[in-house]
Amino acid sequence: MRKCKDVQKLTDNRHLNLYHIDALDKEGKSFDYYFASRNDEEHIKLRTKEMKSEGIVIYAVTDEISPRLALIRQYRYPLDAYVYELPAGLINAGETAAQAAVREMKEETGLDFVEYTGGSPLYRRPFFMGPGFTDETSAAVYGTVSGQISDEDTESTEEIRIFLADKATVRRILETERVSLRGAYLMMHFLSSVGGPLTFLER
Numbered sequence: 001m002r003k004c005k006d007v008q009k010l011t012d013n014r015h016l017n018l019y020h021i022d023a024l025d026k027e028g029k030s031f032d033y034y035f036a037s038r039n040d041e042e043h044i045k046l047r048t049k050e051m052k053s054e055g056i057v058i059y060a061v062t063d064e065i066s067p068r069l070a071l072i073r074q075y076r077y078p079l080d081a082y083v084y085e086l087p088a089g090l091i092n093a094g095e096t097a098a099q100a101a102v103r104e105m106k107e108e109t110g111l112d113f114v115e116y117t118g119g120s121p122l123y124r125r126p127f128f129m130g131p132g133f134t135d136e137t138s139a140a141v142y143g144t145v146s147g148q149i150s151d152e153d154t155e156s157t158e159e160i161r162i163f164l165a166d167k168a169t170v171r172r173i174l175e176t177e178r179v180s181l182r183g184a185y186l187m188m189h190f191l192s193s194v195g196g197p198l199t200f201l202e203r
Helices: 097-109 167-176 181-192
Strands: 004-009 017-024 030-037 055-062 069-076 081-085 088-090 112-115 137-146 160-165
Touching: 055 097, 055 181, 069 097, 069 167, 069 181, 088 097, 097 112, 097 137, 097 160, 137 181, 160 167, 167 181
Parallel strands: 055 137
Antiparallel strands: 004 017, 017 030, 055 069, 055 088, 069 081, 069 160, 112 137
């Protein structure tokens, strides 16, 4: 049985919009369902069924004997609080995920990013961010960073502090701080890595 009879766009914002679904429950009864999307009406995934990624999260480590993980502490308006995350952003039209990662890393941190292309492609697939309230997908990009930390290219709406965190710092953040879920899982990979911070990609 088809569960979505119709969908309507309720807002008109260039970044994110609210949609309404005329939905049916498992007994065939009608109810209202709402979700948010970065996609226009023609490209919401309810219509396209595509797995194209809107954004990326960047797992970036320093090339050192004891590597450090690039983290940011960012103010998030819905929480009115600062949250620890990995650098991330949206993929612009015509960009690959790797190109977006290079650009976003430079904009958010001032650091230079080089993609690591080895390992299994399963780690680079797009995955859904929160399918109960959005159709957005995001993919991870992995690699190394170098250069000098800088926040001079961040936007006026972005309050970001950049860190290169060792394992002890990552553990403390996971134990005591507000952390985004996708950031937390990748931080756990870093924390449990043996033989190098990118070796888990080979499994």
